[in-house]
Amino acid sequence: DQQVKQNSPSLSVQEGRISILNCDYTNSMFDYFLWYKKYPAEGPTFLISISSIKDKNEDGRFTVFLNKSAKHLSLHIVPSQPGDSAVYFCAASAGSGTYKYIFGTGTRLKVLA
Amino acid sequence: GAGVSQSPSNKVTEKGKDVELRCDPISGHTALYWYRQSLGQGLEFLIYFQGNSAPDKSGLPSDRFSAERTGGSVSTLTIQRTQQEDSAVYLCASSTRQGSYEQYFGPGTRLTVT
Numbered sequence: 001d002q003q004v005k006q007n008s009p010s011l012s013v014q015e016g017r018i019s020i021l022n023c024d025y026t027n028s029m030f031d032y033f034l035w036y037k038k039y040p041a042e043g044p045t046f047l048i049s050i051s052s053i054k055d056k057n058e059d060g061r062f063t064v065f066l067n068k069s070a071k072h073l074s075l076h077i078v079p080s081q082p083g084d085s086a087v088y089f090c091a092a093s094a095g096s097g098t099y100k101y102i103f104g105t106g107t108r109l110k111v112l113a
Numbered sequence: 114g115a116g117v118s119q120s121p122s123n124k125v126t127e128k129g130k131d132v133e134l135r136c137d138p139i140s141g142h143t144a145l146y147w148y149r150q151s152l153g154q155g156l157e158f159l160i161y162f163q164g165n166s167a168p169d170k171s172g173l174p175s176d177r178f179s180a181e182r183t184g185g186s187v188s189t190l191t192i193q194r195t196q197q198e199d200s201a202v203y204l205c206a207s208s209t210r211q212g213s214y215e216q217y218f219g220p221g222t223r224l225t226v227t
Contacts, residue, residue, distance in 0.1 A: 004155065034214050043117065043204055043218025044156070089155065099144065099163070100172075101216075103155035 003027050004092050006104035014112050019077040021107050023090035026071065030092040034101065035064060035075050038087045047088075048075070080111045115139070117219035119205050125225045126195055134190045134222045138207030145188050146208075146216060147180060151201040159203075162188065195226045 005024045013019045023033075031052040036044035050057040050064045050073065057064050063076045077084055087108045091101040118137045126132050138145050147159040158172040162182045173179070177195075182188040192199055202223050206216040 002155075006155075032214070036218075041122075041220060043206070043220050045218070046215060049214050091156075099146070099161055099169075100158055101156075103148075103157075105153060105155045 002105075003030075004090060004102045004104040006088075006090060006107050008107050009105070010108040010110070012110045012112060013080045015082060016079045019075075019080045019084065019109055019111065021075040021077075021088050021090075021109065023073045023075075023104055024071060025073075025092050025102075027092070027094060027102075028071065029094040030102075032093045033064070033066065033073050034091045034093075035062075036089045036091065036103075037084075038089065038106070044089060077109075080109075082111045082113050085109055085111045117205055117207055117217050119203075119219040119222050121222060122220065123223045123225075125227060128197060128226055129194055131191065131193045132195055132224065134192075134203050134224070136188045136190070136205030136207075136219060138186065138188070138205070139217055140186075142207035142209055142217070143185070144208045145182055146206045147188070147190050148204040148206065149174075149201045150204060150221075151198075156204065159190070192224075195224075197226050200224055200226045 034049045035047040037047045038044040048059050048062050066073045087106045089106045091103045093101045120135045143164045145162040148156040160180045161169040177193045180190045202221040204221045206218045208216045
């Protein structure tokens with residue numbers, strides 16, 4: 001039972017263009033969402049988050065959009081850089097203060113120079 | 114300051130043997146998490162420690178898995194009688210407060226059971 005799904009295992013984008021990574025969830029109780037980035041042989045690092053009271057959160061080149069009715073969120077990276085090449089995980093939690101996050105399977109982004 | 118460290122980085126073991134994986138969290142972090150990432154899967158929650166409270170073990174897949182955290186710092190995840198399906202990357206993370214999204218992950222231990 002995959003409550004958080006990242007249906008695209010990989011994505012290739014040209015340097016300077018926009019990267020869009022998608023994430024779908026099934027549990028309507030999820031109210032806090034995170035994106036993590038993972039380089040090979042390293043642990044995931046926190047990238048950006050969004051609460052269900054918002055539909056957009058922006059941090060520099062990274063923007064996360066949340067569509068609650070569609071149970072869908074996306075991460076936009078503009079402009080994409082070769083250093084952005086990594087695996088991106090979305091994660092979701094339900095309830096304020098919960099420590100249990102359900103992670104997606106990840107999308108491997110490759111930014112081509 | 115040092116981040117979360119894990120040892121060993123790689124472990125190859127024979128089926129049926131016991132293994133111990135170690136996690137050193139960031140100093141002062143009261144919360145510690147263990148996750149598992151099997152091939153092609155997301156991060157699977159295993160266990161959570163918060164201060165002196167009883168750990169949440171609800172994610173441990175079987176009674177062959179156990180974990181302890183000594184002195185509120187270092188944690189050890191033990192897998193007894195390893196099976197091939199235990200092969201995965203085991204990740205440890207720590208954070209400063211319950212529910213914080215700021216989980217700092219270690220590099221993981223890649224376990225291969227032959």
